[in-house]
Amino acid sequence: MEVVILEDPRAVGELVASAVVDLLRRRPDAVLGLTTGSSPLPTYRSLVRRHQRGEVSFGRSRAFLLDDYVGLPPGHPESYPAFIERELVRHVDFAPGAVRAPDVHADDLPAACAAYEEALRAAGGVDLQLLGIGTDGHIAFNEPGSSLGSRTRVKTLSTRTREDNARFFGSVDAVPRQVLTQGVATVLEASHLVLIATGTSKVDAIAAAVEGPVTAMCPSSALQLHPHVTAVLDEEAAAGLTLAPYYRETWAQKPPWQAL
Numbered sequence: 001m002e003v004v005i006l007e008d009p010r011a012v013g014e015l016v017a018s019a020v021v022d023l024l025r026r027r028p029d030a031v032l033g034l035t036t037g038s039s040p041l042p043t044y045r046s047l048v049r050r051h052q053r054g055e056v057s058f059g060r061s062r063a064f065l066l067d068d069y070v071g072l073p074p075g076h077p078e079s080y081p082a083f084i085e086r087e088l089v090r091h092v093d094f095a096p097g098a099v100r101a102p103d104v105h106a107d108d109l110p111a112a113c114a115a116y117e118e119a120l121r122a123a124g125g126v127d128l129q130l131l132g133i134g135t136d137g138h139i140a141f142n143e144p145g146s147s148l149g150s151r152t153r154v155k156t157l158s159t160r161t162r163e164d165n166a167r168f169f170g171s172v173d174a175v176p177r178q179v180l181t182q183g184v185a186t187v188l189e190a191s192h193l194v195l196i197a198t199g200t201s202k203v204d205a206i207a208a209a210v211e212g213p214v215t216a217m218c219p220s221s222a223l224q225l226h227p228h229v230t231a232v233l234d235e236e237a238a239a240g241l242t243l244a245p246y247y248r249e250t251w252a253q254k255p256p257w258q259a260l
């Protein structure tokens with residue numbers, strides 16, 4: 001895993017946005033994996049600015065969300081399709097219908113999960129997957145205890161995650177209990193995974209994900225099994241990493257020809 005430690009969330013957003021832009025210039029029809037939450041917001045703001053300056057088009061690309069809440073009414077502002085529409089999609093030039101999410105309104109949720117897996121396969125898989133991390137070490141909504149071989153499915157949120165996400169809903173009671181989420185194994189099928197983490201609340205989760213044992217108790221630790229992962233962190237999120245001096249030295253001496 002490549003670990004890049006930068007000064008602040010703005011620098012993290014700029015670097016991650018550059019990786020997306022470089023990919024779309026190389027492969028305009030690339031498949032993006034998008035994440036939600038507050039961690040990717042500086043990235044999305046940078047992508048919008050770069051699109052407005054004419055530096056990047058999303059017009060031929062497609063995108064898949066990692067997860068969504070079950071039980072919110074369609075169009076609820078905290079549903080993840082509404083989030084991504086507000087923060088990215090409406091400001092850039094994706095084709096209509098190019099950004100998909102698991103169908104949390106389906107009568108048959110397991111069938112909707114299978115259909116989502118099939119849609120990912122039919123698209124040829126995700127080229128670049130953006131990821132955040134929960135304070136409990138989750139990726140997408142794969143809570144501790146999730147099988148490292150899991151696929152897209154219904155999942156119940158932990159109390160900790162519902163408490164963390166209460167800030168978006170006003171109270172913890174308003175946070176849905178169930179979600180549809182890509183599984184750990186689904187996420188690991190993307191060609192390149194870019195993990196974004198900023199702020200002190202992520203320090204333990206990042207230490208466990210990057211340097212801890214690979215365990216279902218910390219689903220993000222499964223990223224250690226993937227051949228191409230870039231963790232882009234700010235100083236605060238990186239504060240618990242034993243090998244931080246090595247990561248900094250490696251980044252400072254990275255040859256200019258070597259992309260993320």
Ligand code: GLP
Binds near residue numbers: 037067134138161
């Ligand atoms: C939610 C999402 C995750 C995200 C996490 C972190 O739980 N399902 O994909 O990584 O939040 O959110 P934040 O970036 O707001 O801390």
